[in-house]
Amino acid sequence: MHYHVDTFINVINILGILAFALSGAMAGVKKDADIVGIIILSLMACSCGGLVRDVMIGDLPPELLRSTIPLFLSIVAGLATYFFYSRVDRIRHPIDFFDALGLGLFAVVGANKAMAFGISPVWSVLLGLLTGVGGGIVRDMMLAQVPTIFKSEIYATPALLGALILVAGKSIWPEESHVFMTLGAIVCSGLRLLALHYNWHIRR
């Protein structure tokens, strides 16, 4: 059972990284960056959330420097977007879909790692949120734009909720963290997808 959950998480994680990487690459192409700049933006979009989390919890050098998957996927995403922009743009809706899956997974994985490093529950939730939304913030800042999460879309709220479900659940039933990881990710990604589909906004 756990084996299946892990495989499922790994597959979604890779799709999530790829979705964030594609979002970075597309932003780069829109700003006329060259191929190296596009790959750098792509890498930042899919790794900066986890990177800042790792610096804050003191896990140095960060996970990113011990893995090649984000880099490999960024190069793939960068090259694909550079040479086939119109085709990649056509799958923007699938990208939003994977981005939503990635958001949920990054949020629970980030919160889970923070707890494992002895961070308090409240801050573990916030570090989960940061892991989910950090890459997009850095990507937008690089392009001198106000990050999406500050522009009234339901993006940070689902990530916060997903991380909260994991941290609350794991605090009460530490043995069942896989269940709450899955549940948190589903709630976060589900809410984000519903918000995208029905064009929900929270407004004053």
Add this chain to the structure above:
Amino acid sequence: MHYHVDTFINVINILGILAFALSGAMAGVKKDADIVGIIILSLMACSCGGLVRDVMIGDLPPELLRSTIPLFLSIVAGLATYFFYSRVDRIRHPIDFFDALGLGLFAVVGANKAMAFGISPVWSVLLGLLTGVGGGIVRDMMLAQVPTIFKSEIYATPALLGALILVAGKSIWPEESHVFMTLGAIVCSGLRLLALHYNWHIRR
């Protein structure tokens, strides 16, 4: 005596955090962020200066992750600004006042902590400056604006001076650091308040 000084410093510290948190929340409301985005901006404005300082001096996980005051005050500031913007806007002058107090206190507290971690005097002054102005820089960068401190206002100079007074004083009379902390904070906050009141500018 020290007890009174500490209580005084704690009260000003909390008012300073609240002032920075309110400045972040108001910036978020102006950019139409949702409530979670507003609280995130609020938290960044009141914590990022100390956060970058802690990463640089190697105090990981940073102080922020071991405290709940900045988070609590950010939520308060975020909710208050979100639901009562016009009333919060009306106390903008008091906010500038607490921001000036917070600037002075953050500058001396930051420099003091850097010295305690064995950082050289020159860099302790600069880390004090960073602690004071860092949150505002990150807040403005998040909103794709040129940070206030780069736009000709007398903001960085008082912070630099306050940190310098503490570091110079503490280097010569280590026993009397409370005196120089108070003196540095008063000089910094006083200069900033005079600059606000008389609309001073340093111009080429």
Add this chain to the structure above:
Amino acid sequence: MHYHVDTFINVINILGILAFALSGAMAGVKKDADIVGIIILSLMACSCGGLVRDVMIGDLPPELLRSTIPLFLSIVAGLATYFFYSRVDRIRHPIDFFDALGLGLFAVVGANKAMAFGISPVWSVLLGLLTGVGGGIVRDMMLAQVPTIFKSEIYATPALLGALILVAGKSIWPEESHVFMTLGAIVCSGLRLLALHYNWHIRR
């Protein structure tokens, strides 16, 4: 022989730091920053690449806090630019020249340091790139501009190539790292200078 190479590297390093510092100071003057803001921008432009690298490889407190050269050169660059902007502007071509030399040197020095801290070859190349381009990215972000490296100029590519030459060479002939450092720096700086001189662009 090594003595001459080291002296050569030190001289170029100082000229590189000065060039990055001048680029930061000029950007600050253009945005009407006050003198403290200008010096801060100057310092960020010449130090943030190495700073982020040091945080990522876990070398805390970072090199920057143990050195006074970048700070001293930033103050010199800031004051010179503030008081003699038109004269500094007139030597903009020499600044581009030193910036290109600095780029090459920072890229190989950064990659070399990452390898010394046990970072994998692939990430050592990327940390070399980051050391070279990081300061300029932060400088431009501070001023709410899209960083130069994302705007189609041949800037990141030479830095990547220079770092790659060092890492590949040092991996195969560890004894001859000085040779590959020099070679990587020459290739990077040379390519950048040729791109500047002939106004090369990589375009889709």
